[in-house]
Amino acid sequence: MKAWTKLLISFAALLACGWIVHGPLGQGAAFVAGLQAEADAAVRASMAPPTRIAFGHDPLSRAATLSGSANDFQRNGMGLLPGITGTVAAVPGVGAVHWADAGSGGFVLPLLVETEALALLPWLIGIALGWHLFRPRRETFL
Amino acid sequence: MLTLAEFNLPLLVAALLIGLATGWWLRRRSNRN
Numbered sequence: 174m175k176a177w178t179k180l181l182i183s184f185a186a187l188l189a190c191g192w193i194v195h196g197p198l199g200q201g202a203a204f205v206a207g208l209q210a211e212a213d214a215a216v217r218a219s220m221a222p223p224t225r226i227a228f229g230h231d232p233l234s235r236a237a238t239l240s241g242s243a244n245d246f247q248r249n250g251m252g253l254l255p256g257i258t259g260t261v262a263a264v265p266g267v268g269a270v271h272w273a274d275a276g277s278g279g280f281v282l283p284l285l286v287e288t289e290a291l292a293l294l295p296w297l298i299g300i301a302l303g304w305h306l307f308r309p310r311r312e313t314f315l
Numbered sequence: 316m317l318t319l320a321e322f323n324l325p326l327l328v329a330a331l332l333i334g335l336a337t338g339w340w341l342r343r344r345s346n347r348n
Binding site: 265287291297307 | 341
């Protein structure tokens, strides 16, 4: 079998593995649910007016869409006061934040794509490591 | 991104092992020789 065929099969296995973890095993949904809970708690703690925080679910994403009756100052803050946008953006793991009434949030990368891209680096490191560790040794009789 | 990596640590380990197995597979000598 040619080397590139082996690489292609391995890459397909990597993608399948990433999808199984993200989808059927529910890690993607669990990650977004965790972000939702943390963002809700952060906004509640900042005593801002009630704000609805919606993360992308179709497809799953780390981008938050905010909606509510907050005014411009409450939304964007001033100086050291972060405002609701800054508070949500500061939650670890949140990718992007935009307000529903401020137009579309632009292109959002699905969480599945981000997860697969993340798995690419250890996969490449593994290949390099395997290529080095399992190199053919010269047999000497001395 | 770092948070996502921490959350998906088992997947990253699996990806490393798949890569390692691929490295071994690429180096394996053909039995036809």
